[in-house]
Amino acid sequence: MSYASFESATRHSEGESIIAEDIATSGVQASEAVARYALALGDDALMLGQRLAHWISRAPELEEDIALGNIALDLIGHARFFLTYAGTAWGKTEDDLAYFRDEEEFRSVRLAEQENGDFGQTIARQLIFSYYQYELYTELMKSEDPTLAAIAAKALKEVEYHQDHATAWALRLGIGTEEANRRLQEGLYYMWPYIDELFYDFEPVAELPGVAVVPSTLRARFEERLHATIAEAQLQVPDVPQARGGDRSGVMSEHRGHILTELQVLARAHPGATW
Amino acid sequence: MTSTEKTPTLSPVADAPAAGASHEAEQAYFDALITEDSRVEPRDWMPEKYRKTLTRQVSQHAHSEIIGMQPEANWITRAPSLKRKAILMAKVQDEAGHGLYLYSAAETLGTPRHVLNEQLLEGRAKYSSIFNYPARTWADMGAIGWLVDGAAICNQVPLCRASYGPYGRAMVRICKEESFHQRQGWEILYELSHGTEAQKKMAQDAVNRFYGPALQMFGPPDADSPNSQQSMNWNIKRFSNDELRQRFVDMMVPQAEALGLTLPDPDIKWNEERGHYDYGPLDWDEFHSVIQGKGPCNVQRMQRRRAAHDEGAWVREAAAEYARKNAEQHAELMGA
Numbered sequence: 100m101s102y103a104s105f106e107s108a109t110r111h112s113e114g115e116s117i118i119a120e121d122i123a124t125s126g127v128q129a130s131e132a133v134a135r136y137a138l139a140l141g142d143d144a145l146m147l148g149q150r151l152a153h154w155i156s157r158a159p160e161l162e163e164d165i166a167l168g169n170i171a172l173d174l175i176g177h178a179r180f181f182l183t184y185a186g187t188a189w190g191k192t193e194d195d196l197a198y199f200r201d202e203e204e205f206r207s208v209r210l211a212e213q214e215n216g217d218f219g220q221t222i223a224r225q226l227i228f229s230y231y232q233y234e235l236y237t238e239l240m241k242s243e244d245p246t247l248a249a250i251a252a253k254a255l256k257e258v259e260y261h262q263d264h265a266t267a268w269a270l271r272l273g274i275g276t277e278e279a280n281r282r283l284q285e286g287l288y289y290m291w292p293y294i295d296e297l298f299y300d301f302e303p304v305a306e307l308p309g310v311a312v313v314p315s316t317l318r319a320r321f322e323e324r325l326h327a328t329i330a331e332a333q334l335q336v337p338d339v340p341q342a343r344g345g346d347r348s349g350v351m352s353e354h355r356g357h358i359l360t361e362l363q364v365l366a367r368a369h370p371g372a373t374w
Numbered sequence: 375m376t377s378t379e380k381t382p383t384l385s386p387v388a389d390a391p392a393a394g395a396s397h398e399a400e401q402a403y404f405d406a407l408i409t410e411d412s413r414v415e416p417r418d419w420m421p422e423k424y425r426k427t428l429t430r431q432v433s434q435h436a437h438s439e440i441i442g443m444q445p446e447a448n449w450i451t452r453a454p455s456l457k458r459k460a461i462l463m464a465k466v467q468d469e470a471g472h473g474l475y476l477y478s479a480a481e482t483l484g485t486p487r488h489v490l491n492e493q494l495l496e497g498r499a500k501y502s503s504i505f506n507y508p509a510r511t512w513a514d515m516g517a518i519g520w521l522v523d524g525a526a527i528c529n530q531v532p533l534c535r536a537s538y539g540p541y542g543r544a545m546v547r548i549c550k551e552e553s554f555h556q557r558q559g560w561e562i563l564y565e566l567s568h569g570t571e572a573q574k575k576m577a578q579d580a581v582n583r584f585y586g587p588a589l590q591m592f593g594p595p596d597a598d599s600p601n602s603q604q605s606m607n608w609n610i611k612r613f614s615n616d617e618l619r620q621r622f623v624d625m626m627v628p629q630a631e632a633l634g635l636t637l638p639d640p641d642i643k644w645n646e647e648r649g650h651y652d653y654g655p656l657d658w659d660e661f662h663s664v665i666q667g668k669g670p671c672n673v674q675r676m677q678r679r680r681a682a683h684d685e686g687a688w689v690r691e692a693a694a695e696y697a698r699k700n701a702e703q704h705a706e707l708m709g710a
Contacts, residue, residue: 119457149451152459155466156447156678159686161440161477164470172463179456194455218689274699275692282688365454365512372570374454374512374562 116253117246119179119193127187127246134188135206135303136311137247138196139347140235141181142207145197146355147228148174149362150215159218166264170225173257180250198366202356206301206347210293212354216286219272219279223286225265230325231297232258234317243309266328273332284334291337296345297321390418408609413539416482424608427601428538429483430499431610433490436476438502439469440494441675445509446518454512461558462515468551475547479540495680503661504587506669513566513573513580519559520633521581521588521626527552528622529592537609560629567634574634581630582638589653590661592619598658623653 129137151171158164182193210228215221236258239251272279298318304311326336344351366374391399400419407414414420446466453459477487493499504522509515530549536542566577593599593615605611613621623642630637641654664672 145456152450152463155450155463155470156443157682157685159682159689161470161474163686163689164443165467165474168463168467168470172460172467175456175460175463179460182456197456198454218686271693271696272689275694275696276688278688279692361451365452369454369570369572372454372573374458374565374569 116256117180117249119176119183122180122183122187122246123192125246127184129184129188129246131188132303132306133244133247133310134185136307137181137185139206139301141178141185141196142205143211144174144181145178145362146205146207146358147211147224148172148178149358150211150213151221153215154221163218167221170261170264173254173261177250177254177257180253184246184250194366198363199370202349202359205349205355205359207349207355208293208296208347209342209345209349209352209354210290210297212352212358213290213293214354216289217282219282220286220289222265222268222272223283223290225261226269226287226328227290227294227297227325229258229261229265230321230328231317233262234321235312235314238312238317242311247310269328269332269334273334280333283332284337287329287334288337288339291339292342293345295341296347299345299347301347408537408607411537411609413542414537415539423604425483427605427608428541428610429480429485431605432476432480432483432538432541433485433493434500434502436473436480436490437494437499438505439473439476441501441505441679443469444675444678445505445507445671446515448509449512449515452512453515458515458562465519465555465558468555472544472548472551475544476541479538479544482540483538491683495676495683497676500665502591503664503669504584504591506664506672506675507583507587508671510583511576511580513563513576514584516559516562516566516577517580517584519555519557520563520629521559521584522591523552523555523559524626525588525591525622527556528618528625532612532618533610535609535612541610560633563633563635577633578635581635585638586656586660587664589619589622589656590658592616592622594658594661620650623651627651 148171151167151174154167155164155171158167178197179193182196186192186196210224213220213224215224233255236251236255240248240255242248242251269283272283274280298314298321300313300315304313329336342351349355366372391403401421404414404418404420404424407418414424443466446462446469450459450462450466453462477490480490481487490499494501509518527549530545530552533545534542534549536545563577563581566573593602596602596614596616599615602611602614606614626637627642639654641652643652645652663669667673
């Protein structure tokens with residue numbers, strides 16, 4: 100199946116790339132296992148997109164209001180793809196899944212949920228997450244599931260920019276001034292305990308050989324590339340223990356509930372309404 | 375642009391005076407550009423007052439875009455669907471982009487962006503008063519798009535023909551994006567006014583709060599706007615405040631009917647003789663008090679802008695220092 104055949108008046112990019120409405124109208128239906136896999140990837144993108152959106156109108160420069168806003172917008176787009184696709188298994192829409200699931204039903208990694216902190220902390224989170232997503236989508240493009248492969252192909256193009264943005268700022272902050280180096284280093288310490296969870300082989304993955312990417316297989320390449328950038332930016336790879344509870348359940352997270360409170364408040368005040 | 379409107383010229387009307395030409399020759403050249411309705415470009419001589427007026431107008435417009443991001447950013451994290459969230463994020467991003475084009479246009483008049491920014495942060499420069507009103511509900515995203523961006527478009531379309539080239543050209547792109555913004559505001563209100571009772575009430579309440587301030591965006595009545603004539607003589611401004619306000623009311627009355635919402639003015643009535651809608655008096659005391667800093671969110675908006683600037687200082691410093699180190703290294707490699 101190719102998504103290029105779906106015509107839409109609101110299509111923003113030409114060619115093979117996909118939009119959420121394509122998935123909803125294509126008639127494709129995810130299996131239960133594929134849906135649970137897509138849900139986890141969608142939740143990661145949604146949580147981080149929601150966090151980054153908070154920077155808009157608060158960034159250090161106008162150019163960064165635009166850049167961080169654009170990254171957030173990309174991530175919300177990725178969340179829409181994955182949640183729409185997951186919803187096809189259960190007869191639910193992207194908004195049913197984003198707005199009407201409770202905290203314990205989300206499957207996001209804690210790294211994506213961490214607070215923005217200062218700009219250094221946000222860049223530390225971006226650096227780790229975009230390097231991880233780059234490896235993930237590079238592999239997911241080869242999935243035997245054409246919808247997952249199409250989403251990954253579209254997302255990868257955008258994540259490459261996210262990675263460039265994070266790398267450029269890591270170098271500026273790491274090499275620019277002592278204060279910036281210290282702040283980014285602190286950001287890395289703060290985010291580092293949540294790296295294990297990115298590579299946890301969560302529950303439906305084993306059921307989906309050739310379809311889902313096995314997270315643990317991405318780690319070596321991720322570490323090699325990330326550590327090289329950290330060294331180039333004159334920073335240290337933090338030597339800190341990993342946080343327990345890295346299984347995407349959210350049982351060991353305090354942030355998720357706060358994020359959802361804000362995200363869901365209006366939609367839940369008007370159940371059944373359309374917007 | 376219709377065919378009756380003049381296309382901006384790329385070449386000067388006559389040979390520009392050579393460097394060191396007499397003041398009279400420079401003034402004559404400028405006057406000829408204005409008379410011909412041609413464009414003044416950054417390289418051209420221009421009267422100090424023209425430069426000052428434009429710097430003030432363009433930078434105020436830029437500041438308005440930047441402060442105007444705040445009321446909408448207030449709803450990004452609570453937007454009621456993912457599609458609405460994405461659209462609102464894209465819109466607020468556009469506003470930051472408009473700020474950037476406009477600061478760039480203002481810079482061509484000789485004042486650097488950081489100086490313009492200082493003027494805003496120190497309270498010496500103004501921005502549109504409408505952004506000192508709170509965005510309380512989701513329907514305010516609709517009302518801001520439909521009414522505030524709608525008023526902005528009425529104001530800005532004629533500015534695409536402003537005599538100063540960089541400003542007019544910036545406005546062309548801005549107007550394209552603003553018309554998209556207005557449509558998304560309309561769509562939000564349409565969904566609400568055709569939704570549940572609570573949603574309809576939310577939509578009407580937002581229109582009630584934003585309609586009056588949106589009409590005031592065109593500025594004081596012509597009789598109280600002494601500087602307008604000079605701007606019109608310079609082909610910066612093409613229509614008077616009251617003309618633009620009338621155009622806006624005429625446009626909004628049928629649109630409100632189509633939305634199924636009421637404009638909060640009992641005096642709105644079609645006037646056959648004038649061929650326009652009559653409308654009631656506006657609260658100019660409120661307008662002046664908001665300009666004087668007594669608006670509901672004046673302090674909050676400025677506090678947020680200053681906080682973003684102050685908290686970002688170390689980031690800008692690191693970026694500048696990194697660029698300096700890189701340039702130094704490059705120079706060494708080149709054997710300079």
